[in-house]
Amino acid sequence: MQRTDFGAMACSIARTLDVVGEPWSPLILRDVWVGIRQFEQIQADLGISRKVLTERLHHLVERGVLARRPYDSRPRYEYVLTDKGTELVDVLIVMAGWGDRWLAGEAGPPVLHRHHACGQVSTAELRCAHCGEPMRAGDVDVLPGPGTVSE
């Protein structure tokens, strides 16, 4: 894929997009998250070509988001989320919440999330790790950080 080197930008959004910045990678991560972990299962679920799926899985393993592990005694494998990949699911959860709210239409959300702690079907909210109050687009100032690159 010909494109700009997003990974080299001094921007954590751009760097994240360098790992998952095309539509298939988030959907592959979603599949692995919900338990669709073998190559053929993922391929069937997403209707993706073997070539593209092979390439994306390789990329996600190489970036440390997925790990490949033996599935049983035969030489078969399944894909699992690493810690890095598990934390990336936060992005998917928020993405799904936005899609549920703005794109689901009258049919309603395709899936629901039941929260273990309270047992309720619920949605995730962004809260400040420091004070616990809502932390959304209008709630923050964006300041230069230590990793800013002066150009």
Added chain:
Amino acid sequence: MQRTDFGAMACSIARTLDVVGEPWSPLILRDVWVGIRQFEQIQADLGISRKVLTERLHHLVERGVLARRPYDSRPRYEYVLTDKGTELVDVLIVMAGWGDRWLAGEAGPPVLHRHHACGQVSTAELRCAHCGEPMRAGDVDVLPGPGTVSE
């Protein structure tokens, strides 16, 4: 761009990717969010071609994420986030947090987020809208919702 019709999938992640499922759209939204709102400013900041930027802005306006409004008395325009777009910034905030944590390296985060409510430089956490406890990848069961399509 030749690709699958993600918008037609019964999946809110896929539908969201149909709106912002390539690397430039999230970066354009980030720019508008932090106040880089005019065509030439966005172009200079991202180093994107005029052709691609024109196409992506048109797409984001057409999907109701950005709105174009007159900038001054002359026929100039700037782009602003709609309510739908402002809520999509949640995804960017979580994406930036993940990139800060896993991809920033020793230099540290490129930008910091100072939370208005408490005045602290902080990060966003996902909390359950119902009970307020953390709501992340391992904290939920994914259930079929009303918009599930049986195949």
